[in-house]
Amino acid sequence: MNKAENSKCLLLNADYSPLRIISWQKAIIWSIKYDNNPTFKIEIIEYYKDKYIQGTNDKQFKVPLVAKTQKYFNIHNRSLKFSRKNLFIRDDHTCQYCGIRFNQNELTYDHVIPKSQFHPDKKNATNWLNIATACVKCNRKKSNKTPEQANMKLLNIPKKPFYEPRYLPLAKELPTIYSSDSDQKEWIKYIDGYF
Ligand SMILES: [Zn+2]
Structure with missing residues (x-):
């Protein structure tokens, strides 16, 4: 009861x-x-x-x-608030570099253009278009580089989800x-x- x-x-x-x-x-x-x-x-x-x-x-x-x-x-047509959870759902819990699916607690979010290189304002680096789901290993490998600098290709261009x-x-x-x-x-x- x-x-x-x-x-x-x-x-x-x-x-x-x-x-x-x-x-x-x-x-x-x-x-x-x-x-x-x-x-x-x-x-x-x-x-x-x-x-x-x-x-x-x-x-x-x-x-x-x-x-x-x-x-x-x-x-x-209603856009979604940026959050880790919504991000992982957008990317289907799949690392956008190696294409492997992970549990939520094994995923991180990667700034495609690293904060340190984001111009003019670093604060704007965290947004739907500049964040991709990455596994720990790929995120570490990419480090503070852009995909081009790290020679890692994104599987999908990050989009704003509805x-x-x-x-x-x-x-x-x-x-x-x-x-x-x-x-x-x-x-x-x-x-x-x-x-
Ligand atoms: Zn990966």
Whole structure:
């Protein structure tokens, strides 16, 4: 019963593509609060099968599992905040020099043009267009050189990514979700193919 308290609800866009993960509390609050608001209205479309929240007066509430917005949110032209996590997702956890895939904790980020050579302002060196995922070994080898100076070729030109469902804060939870005893197994039909 205690586990129900931390349950998450998958929020889908009006076209049923995954949009966000929210708490069950938020799902209930939004579904009530925005009931007459066409922009923010959400509808709960599935509940956890065996989870209940004990309310006052012996009332039990079902826990939202999946909800959907009424309005379609065009999120694909929304740019993403630069972060290590989003960077590794953009580069598919693959070192952009040797092409090998690594776990997140074995990856680093490389300034393509090193900070020391970035003109006019070093502070601007950390941005989507000048950062690439690199494994520890390649990053060490490249050191404070440009790819040309180090004679190392980038597999892809770094680009600014736009929002897609694969950037949902799900990556860490996915193995649990896909395991056979997960409560959120019901999410799979909505998220499969987006990761
Ligand atoms: Zn590498």
